Amino acid sequence: MSTTILQVLFNNSGHPLNETVLLAEVRLMSSGCGESQFRADLMRLKNAGMASVEEDGLTGDRMWKIEPKGSQRITGGK
Amino acid sequence: MDSRSDSLAAKLQRADLLDEYFAWWLAERPSIAARKEWLEKVQMPHSNDAIHNLHRSSEAAVWRNAAAAKARAAMDANLPKNIDALIRKSLLDQRFNAVMGELSHKELMDQFILEGDTERLKIKREELAVKKEAVKISRQRLQSEICKKFLEWNADAKAREIAEGSGSRAEKIEALGRAMFAEDWDR
Numbered sequence: 001m002s003t004t005i006l007q008v009l010f011n012n013s014g015h016p017l018n019e020t021v022l023l024a025e026v027r028l029m030s031s032g033c034g035e036s037q038f039r040a041d042l043m044r045l046k047n048a049g050m051a052s053v054e055e056d057g058l059t060g061d062r063m064w065k066i067e068p069k070g071s072q073r074i075t076g077g078k
Numbered sequence: 079m080d081s082r083s084d085s086l087a088a089k090l091q092r093a094d095l096l097d098e099y100f101a102w103w104l105a106e107r108p109s110i111a112a113r114k115e116w117l118e119k120v121q122m123p124h125s126n127d128a129i130h131n132l133h134r135s136s137e138a139a140v141w142r143n144a145a146a147a148k149a150r151a152a153m154d155a156n157l158p159k160n161i162d163a164l165i166r167k168s169l170l171d172q173r174f175n176a177v178m179g180e181l182s183h184k185e186l187m188d189q190f191i192l193e194g195d196t197e198r199l200k201i202k203r204e205e206l207a208v209k210k211e212a213v214k215i216s217r218q219r220l221q222s223e224i225c226k227k228f229l230e231w232n233a234d235a236k237a238r239e240i241a242e243g244s245g246s247r248a249e250k251i252e253a254l255g256r257a258m259f260a261e262d263w264d265r
Contacts, residue, residue, distance in 0.1 A: 011139045015147065018175050024182035025142075028189070029134055058168040061175075 004030045009066035010074045016063035086128045087137035146177035
């Protein structure tokens with residue numbers, strides 16, 4: 001599921017996605033995605049430096065975006 | 079990661095019809111049959127599965143992203159210039175996510191309905207198969223009963239006498255019925 005998460009973030013061309021929308025997009029691309037697995041994979045991607053998260057200044061939503069290392073994994077370094 | 083070059087998404091993109099298709103889908107929320115009709119009209123007939131895959135493709139995700147980015151840009155153009163940068167960024171991100179979320183939700187609902195329909199169709203097919211089997215068994219049983227009765231009638235002197243005797247076909251059937259089924263014949 002990590003690759004699907006990265007793919008969704010990559011498709012968003014730099015716009016940060018909140019977790020709810022990110023999960024919906026991941027579920028569209030990969031059915032049968034459980035929420036706990038989704039959150040565990042997000043943390044794995046964050047720890048690997050492929051994705052980052054920050055809180056929205058107004059709403060406090062957790063907003064995710066892809067990091068260059070994650071983009072490289074999707075494009076294969078091209 | 080684009081879809082395969084022979085996928086419906088790739089074909090629509092090459093024909094410059096991807097945006098038109100999804101704009102139409104969003105406005106109409108058409109049934110699968112209507113989507114197939116739309117694709118036939120543009121000379122791209124495809125199966126239900128291909129349509130299903132189209133809506134799960136990266137190209138569809140990119141289309142949703144472009145629609146959300148457009149809404150974000152429209153909001154950006156309308157926000158006062160002197161608004162605090164943090165508030166501006168937050169409002170624009172919220173707008174982007176609101177549109178993405180709405181589009182994802184519509185797609186998920188569509189898939190949910192479609193999968194429900196597929197499941198119902200599968201159950202109906204199974205029920206039909208069970209009914210067909212029951213009819214087949216019932217017909218085989220009836221044929222077997224007829225053959226058994228024929229053998230019984232053939233061995234029965236009275237039945238043979240009726241069959242070979244004079245009288246119309248209807249009279250013979252009536253007499254044979256009474257001889258073989260007794261009181262059951264009238265029921």
